[in-house]
Amino acid sequence: AKSRMEDKEGEKTLRSPICCIMGHVDTGKTKLLDCIRRTNVQEGEAGGITQQIGATYIPAENIRERTKELKADALLNVPGLLVIDTPGHESFKNLRSRGSGLCDIGILVVDIMHGLEPQTIESLNLLRMRNTEFIVALNKVDRLYGWKACRNAPIGKAMKQQSKGVKLEFDHRLTQIIAQFKEQGLNTELYSKNKERGETYSIVPTSAISGEGIPEMILLLVQWAQKTMIEKLTYSNEIQCTVLEVKVIEGLGATIDVVLVNGVLHEGDEIVVCGFQGPIHTTIRSLLTPHPMKELRVKGAYIHHKEIKAAQGIKITAQNLEHAVAGTALYVVGPGDDVKELKESVMDDMRNVMSRVDKS
């Protein structure tokens, strides 16, 4: 069942790229996520953004709206962007689904006042190890002495409003940080000057407090994903699904939160997941997502789905999930699939995850 999906015109259907935010503690990962989600926008107008289990989904319309000042909307052809919600996630380091990382693209956050820090380098190495594309968000530009806030403006526009002194300090710090990356063997350049994308990684200045640079950051992510990973983003029927977390929920029992990277899951699907006490073979009882944002206050209430198509974050309820292992793959038993083989595959996956835990 590896056929690629094509629409009527014979064009490939793309799925949403999955993005993760990484970097040293206190660089502003959580705040940037708030910015992306717009949970800090006073009007409370999230414009189609939906909160999912372990992830936030930003539809293309929302991306278009937020980047319209950059005049690049014609270039958008993914349905949206799925951002993983848990920057500091414990099991995140070990997350993998067979053969490929969970995330298609990363944001590596660096504090402009601090430059590269130990966990920046750790994150950088993880991204390289998995061959994950990424951009650098040079955050907290509003802390440059004398910064004039231009709320939610493109950074190009905001920079023009700054005094000579601010621009000088910015250039000085940027040069230092580019040199620090160079020491790590990485070529980086301010996004607007970066002509050799691919060889050279782009740096986008941002403020997660006043929102400058967020339009460029979002656009760059999507453009870069579309440019470099069309094959990877081509929607496929083949299930690719990773367990993010195992949670006991009152009234539901043990549940797993998963990210569905590719394919469709259905209520009643027979699944195999990795368990600490051996492989778990069970049946999906329900596929759940939270209610739209404004209704999140309704505690414990989820939307039930008959089926869900990738890419999405989903809560799955089923029997026997107590001992499921986060960071491993979930398989659906298809017609003609050998359950025994799938059981062996999920346990191989656990050995891989465990060997990574040992190493880190």
Ligand code: GDP
């Ligand atoms: P995390 O540990 O990387 O998730 O960092 P947080 O998002 O929790 O941010 C750490 C601290 O830095 C908090 O006090 C934030 O309010 C602050 N912070 C984050 N982003 C910015 C920014 O762009 N500008 C300023 N001035 N402060 C920021």
